[in-house]
Amino acid sequence: MNILICISCVPDTTSTISFVNDDKKFNSDGVQYIIGPYEDYALARAVELKEKDNSINISVLNVGLERNDPLLRKALAIGADDAYRIDVFPNDSLFVAHQISSFINENPFDIILMGKESIDFNSSQVHHITGSLLGIPSLSPVTQLDLNSNKNKILIKKEIDNGIETLEVVLPAVLGCQEPIAEWKIPNMRGIMNARTKPLKVIDQFECFSKINYKKYSLPEKKDNLLIIDENNINELVVALKLKNL
Amino acid sequence: MYNESIIGGEFLIKESNPENIFIPEDFNEEQKMMADACQDFLEKEIIPKTEEVEKCKPGLMSNLLKKSGDLGLLGLSISEEFGGMNMTFNTSMLIADVIGITGSFSTAYGAHTGIATLPLYFYGTDVQKKKYLPGLVSGDIMGAYCLTEPDSGSDANAAKSRAVLSKNKKSYIINGQKMWITNGGFADLLTVFAKIDNDKYLSAFLIEKDFSGITMNEEENKLGIKGSSTRQIFFNNVFVPIENLLGQREEGFKIALNILNIGRIKLGVGVLGGCRAVISSSIQYSNERIQFGVPISSFGAIKNKIAQMVVKTFSCEAITYRAGQEIENKVIEFEKEGLSKNKSELKALELFSVECAICKVYASEILDYVVDEGVQIYGGMGFSEEVPMARAYRDARISRIYEGTSEINRLLILGILLKRSVKNEINLFNESKKVLNELMSVPTFEDYDINNNFSKYYNHIKKIKKGILIIFGNAALHFKNKINEEQEILMNISDMIIELYAFESLVLRTNKIYLNQPNAILLELAQASMYESTKNIYSSGFEASCSYLEGEELNFILSALKRYTNYNPINLKDCRRKIADHFIKKGNYKLFNLL
Numbered sequence: 045m046n047i048l049i050c051i052s053c054v055p056d057t058t059s060t061i062s063f064v065n066d067d068k069k070f071n072s073d074g075v076q077y078i079i080g081p082y083e084d085y086a087l088a089r090a091v092e093l094k095e096k097d098n099s100i101n102i103s104v105l106n107v108g109l110e111r112n113d114p115l116l117r118k119a120l121a122i123g124a125d126d127a128y129r130i131d132v133f134p135n136d137s138l139f140v141a142h143q144i145s146s147f148i149n150e151n152p153f154d155i156i157l158m159g160k161e162s163i164d165f166n167s168s169q170v171h172h173i174t175g176s177l178l179g180i181p182s183l184s185p186v187t188q189l190d191l192n193s194n195k196n197k198i199l200i201k202k203e204i205d206n207g208i209e210t211l212e213v214v215l216p217a218v219l220g221c222q223e224p225i226a227e228w229k230i231p232n233m234r235g236i237m238n239a240r241t242k243p244l245k246v247i248d249q250f251e252c253f254s255k256i257n258y259k260k261y262s263l264p265e266k267k268d269n270l271l272i273i274d275e276n277n278i279n280e281l282v283v284a285l286k287l288k289n290l
Numbered sequence: 291m292y293n294e295s296i297i298g299g300e301f302l303i304k305e306s307n308p309e310n311i312f313i314p315e316d317f318n319e320e321q322k323m324m325a326d327a328c329q330d331f332l333e334k335e336i337i338p339k340t341e342e343v344e345k346c347k348p349g350l351m352s353n354l355l356k357k358s359g360d361l362g363l364l365g366l367s368i369s370e371e372f373g374g375m376n377m378t379f380n381t382s383m384l385i386a387d388v389i390g391i392t393g394s395f396s397t398a399y400g401a402h403t404g405i406a407t408l409p410l411y412f413y414g415t416d417v418q419k420k421k422y423l424p425g426l427v428s429g430d431i432m433g434a435y436c437l438t439e440p441d442s443g444s445d446a447n448a449a450k451s452r453a454v455l456s457k458n459k460k461s462y463i464i465n466g467q468k469m470w471i472t473n474g475g476f477a478d479l480l481t482v483f484a485k486i487d488n489d490k491y492l493s494a495f496l497i498e499k500d501f502s503g504i505t506m507n508e509e510e511n512k513l514g515i516k517g518s519s520t521r522q523i524f525f526n527n528v529f530v531p532i533e534n535l536l537g538q539r540e541e542g543f544k545i546a547l548n549i550l551n552i553g554r555i556k557l558g559v560g561v562l563g564g565c566r567a568v569i570s571s572s573i574q575y576s577n578e579r580i581q582f583g584v585p586i587s588s589f590g591a592i593k594n595k596i597a598q599m600v601v602k603t604f605s606c607e608a609i610t611y612r613a614g615q616e617i618e619n620k621v622i623e624f625e626k627e628g629l630s631k632n633k634s635e636l637k638a639l640e641l642f643s644v645e646c647a648i649c650k651v652y653a654s655e656i657l658d659y660v661v662d663e664g665v666q667i668y669g670g671m672g673f674s675e676e677v678p679m680a681r682a683y684r685d686a687r688i689s690r691i692y693e694g695t696s697e698i699n700r701l702l703i704l705g706i707l708l709k710r711s712v713k714n715e716i717n718l719f720n721e722s723k724k725v726l727n728e729l730m731s732v733p734t735f736e737d738y739d740i741n742n743n744f745s746k747y748y749n750h751i752k753k754i755k756k757g758i759l760i761i762f763g764n765a766a767l768h769f770k771n772k773i774n775e776e777q778e779i780l781m782n783i784s785d786m787i788i789e790l791y792a793f794e795s796l797v798l799r800t801n802k803i804y805l806n807q808p809n810a811i812l813l814e815l816a817q818a819s820m821y822e823s824t825k826n827i828y829s830s831g832f833e834a835s836c837s838y839l840e841g842e843e844l845n846f847i848l849s850a851l852k853r854y855t856n857y858n859p860i861n862l863k864d865c866r867r868k869i870a871d872h873f874i875k876k877g878n879y880k881l882f883n884l885l
Binding site: 074077080114117118121230231232233234236237239 | 323324330331360361362375599845883
């Protein structure tokens with residue numbers, strides 16, 4: 045069985061967010077990049093499955109620039125067998141899904157795991173677009189993944205409004221993962237040392253034109269400071285509401 | 291590549307080049323990934339359990355050590371045949387650095403992987419190693435090192451524990467009492483030092499906790515690192531199979547001393563994680579704490595503290611990794627000559643025992659300085675157990691005591707240098723005479739390359755070295771073989787040497803970073819360090835000279851000291867403010883993200 049994990053490389057959650065080029069571009073200066081947390085869970089689950097069945101091959105894929113290579117090597121250290129990077133700036137969801145589906149067309153996989161969303165642009169679309177481009181099922185957010193005795197099928201649990209759906213899915217399929225599908229893994233020292241012997245292939249982008257241009261970025265408006273008013277002091281509340289024309 | 295010194299202490303008489311020294315910025319992606327993985331482990335497994343650790347929850351510490359073993363952290367420098375990672379010396383230093391943030395866990399980890407594992411690794415027979423090492427590396431066996439006794443601490447060889455051969459000659463029977471035994475409460479394997487019969491020197495024994503006759507006291511109630519297990523252990527007619535003698539008979543004392551070399555430099559690097567955490571917390575707190583309508587980080591009084599914490603920590607990082615690499619270079623060299631990795635490491639560590647001692651003294655005292663100012667920046671809050679500053683303050687204090695007190699290490703630095711000079715392994719006396727001749731001749735004007743930002747610092751370093759050599763040479767000549775009785779003067783001269791090493795290493799590090807990233811803050815760091823170190827070197831030299839000279843001779847030495855520690859005044863306030871502002875804006879002080 046071949047599992048592919050598509051990882052996004054996103055700014056660390058504590059990064060200071062700012063923009064350059066007249067607010068047309070995200071300022072990546074001094075920003076520390078990490079593997080998207082949801083993809084981290086997906087990778088951890090794949091490694092767990094491999095621990096039980098060593099015949100499973102785990103590949104990781106990123107659509108992005110060279111600065112992401114250390115993160116792909118980290119994925120190898122955690123337990124992936126090989127890594128691929130499609131060498132192009134990941135402009136938007138459709139563009140990225142095109143790159144991924146073209147790659148999968150050339151290199152078939154049984155299970156394609158992604159995060160339920162990347163934590164930078166949070167579009168939550170890449171898995172579904174990839175699934176539809178490939179004509180295979182796409183499900184998200186998936187919180188449990190188990191292999192079936194029938195190798196063509198998997199068992200998953202998926203969050204829905206007010207409940208959880210338990211499904212049997214015919215492979216191949218694309219899954220957008222989230223916790224508690226697995227606990228994220230810290231690469232061990234041996235894994236880190238072994239990572240250098242595992243292949244990381246950089247491949248040219250597939251032909252595809254992006255249809256989205258970025259006009260402007262802006263930061264969310266700063267929220268007002270929280271005002272705590274004593275329950276016995278209704279007047280203060282009235283004054284505060286009036287000041288805000290509410 | 292980083293080929294610098296031939297023998298420890300040589301920095302006193304040799305010029306160094308930034309290309310030839312290792313700086314933390316030279317760590318590669320793989321080493322940084324290991325540091326990150328270790329940091330993630332601490333954040334996931336150790337730091338959230340701090341409170342339980344501090345209360346010595348039964349079974350917890352050994353469980354955490356076992357978990358670190360699962361990640362491979364317990365056998366970093368052990369060869370692969372015993373399950374270890376066979377990493378380079380400086381990589382294991384980097385991991386000790388990261389773990390240093392954890393206080394109690396760091397002490398337990400350091401004791402297990404250092405003094406408890408390494409004597410066996412370096413001196414054990416193949417049979418002994420096969421029996422115990424894989425367990426120590428995986429964390430299935432916990433280790434402790436039993437050297438200190440109620441009446442023998444710094445004077446380790448005065449231990450009273452005794453071993454005698456049993457009648458059937460198959461066992462040694464051990465009797466004695468050991469104290470301050472880190473990990474004592476849960477250790478399975480004890481490396482115990484005792485004298486066989488009436489031997490002059492100690493021997494070392496591998497003793498399993500399950501051997502009958504071992505009892506222990508309750509946990510010690512300590513000032514700090516409360517979560518680390520510290521016990522008194524009693525050996526009452528404990529039968530130890532003769533094959534568990536570690537090394538040769540009477541080799542124990544040598545084992546103990548040699549292991550301490552590695553312990554010292556590891557302790558030096560192990561304080562850094564703590565220093566950085568305290569600086570980062572202090573910066574964050576001072577950015578958030580509003581007084582008189584503004585964050586207190588906008589006040590000069592606070593900036594002054596932050597800048598000094600940063601400069602000292604930065605120089606401490608510079609010395610430990612510089613020395614670590616020099617040791618590593620020597621290991622590689624000895625291995626090429628055909629020595630085993632073990633022997634190479636021991637020999638390299640012995641060669642650089644001066645640097646190991648310097649790292650221990652300097653780092654432990656800087657940690658104390660940093661935590662003290664951390665508490666001060668937190669103000670009243672710093673005195674409360676509600677924030678981690680109080681614990682950091684208590685935990686720091688032991689660093690100046692264990693693995694050889696600051697005093698013992700200061701004396702050791704000079705002791706080794708004097709011995710090596712007498713043996714002519716490093717000729718400090720001759721170099722001192724040369725400086726004396728220079729003093730008698732007409733002074734030449736200082737000449738340096740104004741286009742090189744660092745040239746003035748290198749010139750200054752050259753001068754300071756001469757100043758130290760004069761004080762050292764004169765004292766050695768004056769007291770001859772009675773110099774060991776003048777501990778105060780020896781400690782003064784040690785201080786001069788320590789400050790020089792710190793300042794020089796900082797300049798080399800800033801210069802090396804500057805070659806790739808010409809950031810002005812690096813020049814400010816060099817400037818602030820020049821002020822600080824020169825001031826300390828001058829005052830130590832002054833104190834030493836006044837302690838035994840008078841009249842003309844004193845005047846002569848003091849004027850020489852002045853001449854060699856003189857430099858153009860700088861605006862220290864502006865310099866420190868710039869340093870502080872840089873880190874206040876960043877909001878933290880991190881090893882790999884300084885600029």
